[in-house]
Amino acid sequence: MGKRVRRPAPRAHWVLLALLMLVLLAELSLNGYVSHVGAEGSDAPAAAGAGGRVPPGVTDGAAVLRIGADGSVSSRAMPAGTIALTFDDGPDPVWTPRVLAVLARYRARATFFQVGSRVNEHPEIARQVVAAGSEIGSHTFSHLAPAGAPGRLLDAELTLTGNAVAAATGQRPVLMRPPYSSSPDAVTGADFAALRRIGGEGYLVALTDRDTEDWRRPGVDAIVRAAQPARGAGAVVMLHDSGGDRAQTVAALERMIPAMQKRGYRFVTVSEGLGLPAAPRATAGERWRGHALRVAQLSGGWLARAMTVLMLIAVVLAAVRLLVQLWCARAHRRRVRALDARPLVSLGLVSVIVPAYNEAANIAGTVRSLLANDYPLLEVIVVDDGSSDDTAGIVERLALPRVRVIRQRNAGKPAALNTGVRYARGDIFIMVDGDTVFERDAVGRLIQPLQDPAVGAVSGNTKVANRGGLLGRWQHLEYVIGFNLDRRMFDVGRCMPTVPGAIGAFRRAAVRDVGGVSHDTLAEDTDFTMAVIRAGWRVVYQPGAVAWTEAPASLRQLWRQRYRWCYGTMQAMWKHRRSLTQRGPAGRLGRRGLGYLLIFQVLLPLSAPMVDVYGLYGLFFLPLGQVAAVWAGFTAVQVATAAYALRLDGESYGPLWSLPLQQVVYRQLMYLVVVQSTVMALLGGRLGWHRMVRTGAATAHITATTPEPALPLVSPAPAGHPRQPVRWPTN
Structure with missing residues (x-):
């Protein structure tokens, strides 16, 4: 009612509040994007005709493909007597160390196709993989099915995964395996369109010769049988070290590796088997971007839990x-x-x-x-x-x-x-x-x-x-x-x-x-x-x-x-x-x-x-x-x-x-x-x-809406309420 001297209301806090809410939404969205990940085999495969024709060089080729942006295809297979064990969907804090322990016990090495968001969650395990002599390939950042995905989204997934691996290990991955993939003869037109984009980014695409489907947990004997190549032949073998209970996979390794070694097989990484150079060192920019990405991802997860x-x-x-x-x-x-x-x-x-x-x-x-x-x-x-x-x-x-x-x-x-x-x-x-x-x-x-x-x-x-x-x-x-x-x-x-x-x-x-x-x-x-x-x-x-x-x-x-x-x-x-x-x-x-x-x-x-x-x-x-x-x-x-x-x-x-x-x-x-x-x-x-x-x-x-009068006042005023003067302080 009265006039008062007042300070103008601040305005900058509205900008800060809006920025805070945008950052919070971005962090939560990042957490939502990376934490709602599918399980292997849960996605419906793309229609066989989607994306156009698949070149014979893919369907009739070997497991490791070099695909140019122009669609040119060349492939290479594991040499005879050589098995490249590959593990998808990790790193996992429980199962990846157990897999590494089995490999170390038999002096075997393998290739781990890791999900970038999980590398950010467990960078120490990614470092254990590299320290053990194994190698890391890209498996996208959020376990995205590349077939049918927007091109820019796929590019971002590859970049984010590369940065995550770079921050954790100091190396930049050169191998990439698309989630939900299998052997070359299963590639559809939609798959090939995505593989062309992946190859255009400089990656070698590593599919598989032997898909054990261990994610179904079919039993140790079934996994061992599915992993064995034809007599004397080399193979890229697909297994999983994350995404659920992998006890059968670990038990199958315990049985398969020594048995195959007795038959003269050696267990190497994909790059080692093909004579490829070691993974290149990541640049300082890639490592810093990876560290920033990890902080953002972990902050998003913390914020989601806090909310x-x-x-x-x-x-x-x-x-x-x-x-x-x-x-x-x-x-x-x-x-x-x-x-x-x-x-x-x-x-x-x-x-x-x-x-x-x-x-x-x-x-x-x-x-x-x-x-x-x-x-x-x-x-x-x-x-x-x-x-x-x-x-x-x-x-x-x-x-x-x-x-x-x-x-x-x-x-x-x-x-x-x-x-x-x-x-x-x-x-x-x-x-x-x-x-x-x-x-x-x-x-x-x-x-x-x-x-x-x-x-x-x-x-x-x-x-x-x-x-x-x-x-x-x-x-x-x-x-x-x-x-x-x-x-x-x-x-x-x-x-x-x-x-x-x-x-x-x-x-x-x-x-x-x-x-x-x-x-x-x-x-x-x-x-x-x-x-x-x-x-x-x-x-x-x-x-x-x-x-x-x-x-x-x-x-x-x-x-x-x-x-x-x-x-x-x-x-x-x-x-x-x-x-x-x-x-x-x-x-x-x-x-x-x-x-x-x-x-x-x-x-x-x-x-x-x-x-x-x-x-x-x-x-x-x-x-x-x-x-x-x-x-x-x-x-x-x-x-x-x-x-x-x-x-x-x-x-x-x-x-x-x-x-x-x-x-x-x-x-x-x-x-x-x-x-x-x-x-x-x-x-x-x-x-x-x-x-x-x-x-x-x-x-x-x-x-x-004037109401009816209430009941009349009938009782006398109570005694003992004398009025007293009010004394006011001087203002």
């Missing part, structure tokens, strides 16, 4: 919160029913204080609704805080009894409230925003809990008047679900952090004890309420005291309002942080109320952008049915909770259909408000009052 844990924590917290809310709502409902069943009691003169700044659209309706209340002992004090419109004049021209207008220079809402308190004559103050309209029984119901001398303040039930359109429905649901369920829970837990400015009653003694309404924060109602609790008073919630308020009608207005609320709440939390270590009512506020606000209104909303990024990642990399089931379950719980909250408030279930749509715009707006508020709080900025443009919707609503 999964975060999601689980959020789900558990939300479930616990919901259960506590529902239990407290039932307990609070029973308590309120018992209070409402008793006759309404007169507690003497009630002073209603209305701070107003440019409220010409609603002020007349607000004042009339107050005087129309069925509580007879009432005075209304309108404090015009330097309005530039005709707010004060409108009230004065109404010439209503029991209404006073006080004009002051613009000093802010807390100052206006304190001015009203100084002029008030009652022992009970009701503080009302200038855009709020009371129902006829609101005053009488609001003050009833003050019969208990331990109660220092009462929160009423604020409802949205302009609930038409999606934005209005969303705010209506938020008020009913979040605000009112939370208030019931806070009441039961005796840690109510906020009595809303729209409708709240305060005992004069409580106001005196805290020195009036402070101007230290932008959320003066939250700050004031916390101070009342810390002074030893109890704050309760009375849902039957209903007031209608005009909610923001545009996203811009909503942003400004919630930004001020959120920033002010953070200020109040920081101001009252010492309550965390105090005892009694202050300790309950700190450990229950502030703890709840910190978790559910600060920390979880701050993590919400990452949750959204994780959800986008899930759409592409997690089973669609699983993602849909989680979303549907989450939405169903929300709808059920909303339906119960609407029932508690006596509201129609009609707006429920709009609840799932809140996840599209409204939720993102709310958590971005928390991000902005947190940045401003950390920077120590000051935020000015933003006044919402009023349309008079609250007045129009109460005029159209």
Whole structure:
């Protein structure tokens, strides 16, 4: 309401947030790409005619092919008496060392066609392979089937694998075996198109002469038989050292290698068998790119695991919160029913204080609704805080009894409230925003809990008047679900952090004890309420005291309002942080109320952008049915909770259909408000009052839905409540 010097809101953090989310999405996508790898034999083979004709030099050739970019083909076979054992899909932390141990025991060497992403996960095993005298070939980065893959994707897979091997071993692979491949006579047209591209990148393509199909785990005897070449012939033998339980493969090696060595066979690498030079040294650039790739991949995996844990924590917290809310709502409902069943009691003169700044659209309706209340002992004090419109004049021209207008220079809402308190004559103050309209029984119901001398303040039930359109429905649901369920829970837990400015009653003694309404924060109602609790008073919630308020009608207005609320709440939390270590009512506020606000209104909303990024990642990399089931379950719980909250408030279930749509715009707006508020709080900025443009919707609503008068006040005011003067500190 009042003017404050403020620092311009920072903007760089939005760029940083966007970059952070893009990096997070990229990291998660990299993890999703490399971790959802197929198993050998799981892909359907390409159609035989796909990709055109296969040259006879391939189908009739040997296992190791040199294919030019122009389609020229030459091939070479293992010499007689020579076996090149090859192992696909590794490295594996369990099975690759066991395979190496068997090879070392019989002084054999082999060729390992390794998946680049797995090399990044286990570079030490790749180094063990090279140190043992064996060699490493490329098996793509993510176990991609080259046939039918986009050319650029295949090129990237080869480059990434080369960099991964270079970083782990210092060598650059020159052999490449496509996943899901077999012998040359099984090459299809689509396979050959991919092989041409691979050959064009400078790789020798190593297929196989003997495919053991050990990935099926057919038994040790079957693997041994499938691995043996024709008498005296050489062969490239395909085996696997990863992708599942490879105990049969290891056992087959134990039996086959010594038996074949006794028959004069030697076990060498593919390059050694063909007389090829050793693998070239990788360049410094290739090694550094490989190291960077490994860091990115491992970071993506860590982030994916961390996000999964975060999601689980959020789900558990939300479930616990919901259960506590529902239990407290039932307990609070029973308590309120018992209070409402008793006759309404007169507690003497009630002073209603209305701070107003440019409220010409609603002020007349607000004042009339107050005087129309069925509580007879009432005075209304309108404090015009330097309005530039005709707010004060409108009230004065109404010439209503029991209404006073006080004009002051613009000093802010807390100052206006304190001015009203100084002029008030009652022992009970009701503080009302200038855009709020009371129902006829609101005053009488609001003050009833003050019969208990331990109660220092009462929160009423604020409802949205302009609930038409999606934005209005969303705010209506938020008020009913979040605000009112939370208030019931806070009441039961005796840690109510906020009595809303729209409708709240305060005992004069409580106001005196805290020195009036402070101007230290932008959320003066939250700050004031916390101070009342810390002074030893109890704050309760009375849902039957209903007031209608005009909610923001545009996203811009909503942003400004919630930004001020959120920033002010953070200020109040920081101001009252010492309550965390105090005892009694202050300790309950700190450990229950502030703890709840910190978790559910600060920390979880701050993590919400990452949750959204994780959800986008899930759409592409997690089973669609699983993602849909989680979303549907989450939405169903929300709808059920909303339906119960609407029932508690006596509201129609009609707006429920709009609840799932809140996840599209409204939720993102709310958590971005928390991000902005947190940045401003950390920077120590000051935020000015933003006044919402009023349309008079609250007045129009109460005029159209005026309820029947409540039961008359029949009980006398209790004795022992003498009014005491309020002494204010000098500011």
